[in-house]
Amino acid sequence: MASSSIRLSARSSSSSRLLTFTLYPLIGVFATLTLFFLYDIERGIGSPSPHVLHRLRSSSSLSSSSSGDLAGDAALDSAPSLPAPVYKGKPWISDLTASRSVIYQTAYASCELHDVWTEDRSGIQEDWLWAEEIDHVNVIVVDEAGDFYFFKQRKYGLESISFATVGGFIDVEKGETGFEACRREVVEEMGMTSPVHVSSFTSSQPYDPSNDPNWVQLGRYRTASNRGGGFLTACLLKSAVKIPKEYLKQAGYEGLGTGAGVLDGEKGNADGEEQLVVKMDLTKTRETLLAGGFQEVKWTASLALALLHL
Known part of the structure; x- marks a missing residue:
């Protein structure tokens, strides 16, 4: 033991x-x-x-x-202090705006709280959320054969890949109008313009877009009447032609967007978004529109307006 x-x-x-x-x-x-x-x-x-x-x-x-x-x-x-961004657009203040306070801004958007008078001025609706955005444009581009030019791309706020129209922000810092922005965006994103514009490159007569029959102005519309979203200017360009490379700069192309006529299935890149340029005939365009292929309401409305003029 x-x-x-x-x-x-x-x-x-x-x-x-x-x-x-x-x-x-x-x-x-x-x-x-x-x-x-x-x-x-x-x-x-x-x-x-x-x-x-x-x-x-x-x-x-x-x-x-x-x-x-x-x-x-x-x-x-x-923490280090960063410079506050400044919204480039014009603040929305109407006769019903009792007060307005900014929650946060970027150069292109402003999130705000408004106090809004009722129409009969009997009371005030407090904390009315207002999300304003720089005014923007959409352009429906149709060539001389009657074919439409669109982008096929992904957008952050969409559930899947969608067809899209030419579009972009109005350059408010340069005092650009909606019609001017429409003409610029078509040049920059598709490398196309009106045949009358192309003819002016070799003519002594200055180009007058207001008398160009190929441009149809479709109107200016508030995006979200109760929440802001900026104003959309929509245009239709008929008989669009590709700009010869030697005249791109003269046409106003500054190397932005997809640019220089990226067509026939080629891929481009604008603002960090990959874009595939596609061409559709009238029948295919209508079918795609009715099937919900243009997933943003602004693209859908702009295209529907353009079809009424064709």
């Missing part, structure tokens, strides 16, 4: 040494790494990026210190 006790005691001593010199240190290392990992997660959550902090600073609704988030307040105080 004595020898057996001695053996058991020796085994217990060996197990204790094993725990002391191997397992316990491993547990300690694991616990330390876990604490560092949790600290990094907490630090990441509590320290927004400079861009997010800039948006927090710009928002009047988030400027109150009543939230009690001391870590967030400290991050706001210590």
Whole structure:
């Protein structure tokens, strides 16, 4: 029995040494790494990026210190300051606007809260969310054979790939009109224009787009009457022709958008979005329109208006 006790005691001593010199240190290392990992997660959550902090600073609704988030307040105080973006468009203020406050702006959009009078001026609707955008254009392009030119592309706000019209923002900084923007966008995105315009490149007579029968102005429309969204100017260009390369600069092409007549299934790139230019005849265009192939309502409405003039 004595020898057996001695053996058991020796085994217990060996197990204790094993725990002391191997397992316990491993547990300690694991616990330390876990604490560092949790600290990094907490630090990441509590320290927004400079861009997010800039948006927090710009928002009047988030400027109150009543939230009690001391870590967030400290991050706001210590983060680098970024210049506030300035919206390029004209603010919407009507006779029913009682007050207006900006939540956040970019150069092309402004998210705001308005207080709006009722029509009979008997009361005010507070906190009316207003999302304004730079005015923009859509152009339906049809060549001399009656074929239509569209883009096939993906857009962030759409559920799948869609057909799209030529379009873009009006250059408000240059005082550009909607009609001028329509003509510019067709040149930049399709490398096309009116045949009358092309003829003017070798003529002594200046080009007068207002007397060009190939341009049809389809109107100017508010995108979302209760929420903003800017105004859309829509145009139809009939008998469109490709601009000879030597006249691209003269036509106003500045190297933006897809440009230079990317046609017949070739791919282009505009504003970071891949675009496939497609050509459809009248029958295919109508079928695609009625089947919902133009997933944005502005493209659908512009095309439907153009078809009424053809």
